[in-house]
Amino acid sequence: MTTPSHCALLENRTVLKLSGADRVRFLQGLVTADVAALAPGEATWSACLTPQGRWQADFFLVADPDDTCLLLDCASEQAEALRTQLLRFRLRADVQMEATGMRVLAAWGNAPDAALLENSISFADPRLPAAGRRLLDAPESTELTATALDYNLHRLVLGLPDGVQDCEVGRTLAAEANIDLLGGISWSKGCYMGQEITARMHYRTLVKRRMVPVAGTGPLPAPGTPILAKGQEVGTLCSSQDHVGLALLKTGAVTQTLVCGGHHLVPRPPAWLLQALAPAPTPSSTSNPDSSASS
Helix, strand or coil, X not given: CCCCCEEEECCCEEEEEEECCCHHHHHHCCECCCHHHCCCCCEEEEEEECCCCEEEEEEEEEEXXXXXXXXXXXXXXXXXXXXXXXXXCCCCCXXXXXXXXXXXXXXXXXXXXXXXXXXXXXXXXXXXXHHCEEEECXXXXXXXXCCHHHHHHHHHHHCCCCHHHHCCCCCCECCCCCCCCCCCCCCCCCCXXXXXXXXXXXXXXXXCEEEEEEEECCCCCCCCCEEEECCEEEEEEEEEECCEEEEEEEHHHHHCCEEECCEEEEECCCHHHHHHHCCCCCHHHCCCCCHHHHC
């Protein structure tokens, strides 16, 4: 069996199974993505927020192609807390949720072998095409050609956040983690926990900070290290590996000279992030529709 150029086992991921007749309706009102829009085999990225729109957990959500259930690919350290949190809202809904023993693999580079796809629950990473694919419950015999560290570097270069490494529970806004730009939020499905504040920030362009890929002159310091521009704090470092990382920066700071723990940082925003980092128009710069007639 041939394998993609990079295939890594992600041992820090757990797959939860949500079953029961009310599973879609139940989850639809709790998470940011449109659960009802998922056809069997389709996947989305989603998050649980606080009522104030702050991050609590994020996960990949896939409608099992062979079973009447939903599968949540989430961080292992959050799996039990996520299960407990969601089931608090079960009331009389017909839903059951449990951890599975499914392994999670990430594949990127060349397309995976057709036999591997057929013998796995496989889906394209819904955030970016370059991110590759996720493989759930892949055969034990699948050849691993990369490590979890290789995958971590891959997602950092692409600017993809990893919730437990880059977000703070109850503090990070969904848009600060670029969940809105990477397909993790539905703007049309209706209410969910934290929807009102998330939508207000989106439509009024109130997001002041975003996670941006950065590169340093050497191995980067610990997460939480302040980032300075002209001696003023403009952000903090999130996760990093070697000389590449993610930084939570004020949107106007990407054009400034940045220093973090004695290292010079170079922001490397990808194309999908550029527009969100552009300065918002000020009221004084907005043209008056009557101004041309009076001049």
